[in-house]
Amino acid sequence: MIAIKKVTDGALQAQLDDAKNTNRESVYREGPVYAQIKEDFHGKCYLCEDDEATSINIEHFEPHKGNLEKKYDWENLFYSCGHCNNLKGDRFWPLLNCTNPNDQVWECIELRFIPFPKADVEIIAHPSDGKEEKCKNTVDLLRKTIGGKGTTRMKRDEANALRRKILRVYKDMAERIADSDEAGIKKSVADSAPFAGLQRWTLKNEHPDLFEKIFGTSD
Numbered sequence: 001m002i003a004i005k006k007v008t009d010g011a012l013q014a015q016l017d018d019a020k021n022t023n024r025e026s027v028y029r030e031g032p033v034y035a036q037i038k039e040d041f042h043g044k045c046y047l048c049e050d051d052e053a054t055s056i057n058i059e060h061f062e063p064h065k066g067n068l069e070k071k072y073d074w075e076n077l078f079y080s081c082g083h084c085n086n087l088k089g090d091r092f093w094p095l096l097n098c099t100n101p102n103d104q105v106w107e108c109i110e111l112r113f114i115p116f117p118k119a120d121v122e123i124i125a126h127p128s129d130g131k132e133e134k135c136k137n138t139v140d141l142l143r144k145t146i147g148g149k150g151t152t153r154m155k156r157d158e159a160n161a162l163r164r165k166i167l168r169v170y171k172d173m174a175e176r177i178a179d180s181d182e183a184g185i186k187k188s189v190a191d192s193a194p195f196a197g198l199q200r201w202t203l204k205n206e207h208p209d210l211f212e213k214i215f216g217t218s219d
């Protein structure tokens with residue numbers, strides 16, 4: 001998970017307000033509202049960071065539970081994959097907000113990829129003061145979505161497929177590191193890259209010198 005900068009655009013909220021009157025959900029599944037959400041989130045699920053999900057959802061970060069203000073609130077609309085949204089439902093709240101820089105989502109959640117023998121991901125909480133509950137809930141959710149822990153056989157199959165994709169990008173970055181391809185490594189950890197949060201943790205833990213070169217000492 002990485003921080004996302006969502007644009008502030010009154011015109012989009014006005015469109016949402018208009019749709020709210022008739023509860024027209026399609027307003028955020030097409031047209032300018034959808035296009036801007038997709039652009040802001042780099043076309044990636046904000047939870048698992050898959051950029052090639054076959055099922056895309058515009059999901060409500062804070063469950064709206066029928067509240068139309070929350071349902072049509074620009075700030076509450078997030079880009080996610082069907083797999084993650086389906087597991088999240090309204091069961092995990094509060095969560096760390098990747099669009100709020102104060103929540104420091106990347107720093108708070110370490111993703112440690114273990115490629116062999118079966119492409120596993122260890123998810124470790126590093127909560128900052130006052131963020132303990134949000135951090136715990138977010139970690140619990142990611143352990144289900146990415147790890148498949150405590151879910152059904154079907155959701156475990158989906159999580160396994162996700163981790164096989166992660167393995168491929170992990171191998172791509174390993175090759176770039178072996179080739180000392182700095183431009184390529186930067187691409188692997190760019191905001192728009194699939195699984196950028198996990199890749200950054202891999203770089204930080206396994207090649208701290210390279211991490212420092214790209215992100216500087218302040219990160």
Ligand SMILES: [Zn+2]
Pocket residue numbers: 045046047048049050080081082083084085145
């Ligand atoms: Zn996802």
